[in-house]
Amino acid sequence: xxxxxxxxxxxxxxxxxxxxxxxxxxxxxxxxxxxxxxxxxxxxxxxxxxxxxxxxxxxxxxxxxxxxxxxxxxxxxxxxxxxxxxxxxxxxxxxxxxxxxxxxxxxxxxxxxxxxxxxxxxxxxxxxxxxxxxxxxxxxx
Numbered sequence: 001x002x003x004x005x006x007x008x009x010x011x012x013x014x015x016x017x018x019x020x021x022x023x024x025x026x027x028x029x030x031x032x033x034x035x036x037x038x039x040x041x042x043x044x045x046x047x048x049x050x051x052x053x054x055x056x057x058x059x060x061x062x063x064x065x066x067x068x069x070x071x072x073x074x075x076x077x078x079x080x081x082x083x084x085x086x087x088x089x090x091x092x093x094x095x096x097x098x099x100x101x102x103x104x105x106x107x108x109x110x111x112x113x114x115x116x117x118x119x120x121x122x123x124x125x126x127x128x129x130x131x132x133x134x135x136x137x138x139x140x141x
Contacts, residue, residue, distance in 0.1 A: 034053065037060050038056055038059075044056055053075070054072060057071055098110035
């Protein structure tokens with residue numbers, strides 16, 4: 001995508017640095033707020049859900065299970081979106097390096113075709129695993 005921008009050699013690294021800086025700042029703000037909201041670290045770590053941030057939300061919003069679910073859903077959606085972007089950029093770079101014979105097994109990696117049966121079984125496994133993780137969060141309702 002960088003070849004579609006004007007002055008890509010300067011604009012793309014600048015955009016990447018701004019993106020990194022803004023996200024680092026927002027992550028730091030979130031971490032500071034989260035740390036100030038923790039009342040008992042051991043109870044958060046030993047929470048039966050296995051997700052300490054949900055324990056912190058329950059303590060911060062005791063009368064609002066809907067608010068807890070909404071905040072958790074927002075965090076899950078943002079995590080999925082960032083992981084999708086990470087996977088897409090990694091696969092594009094891997095393919096580009098393999099296409100130029102820059103990786104071991106380049107002939108195998110640079111193939112575009114993918115067997116449908118393997119893709120289908122991967123999605124089935126992934127869906128079951130994510131469904132189990134998501135249903136573990138539903139006991140707060």
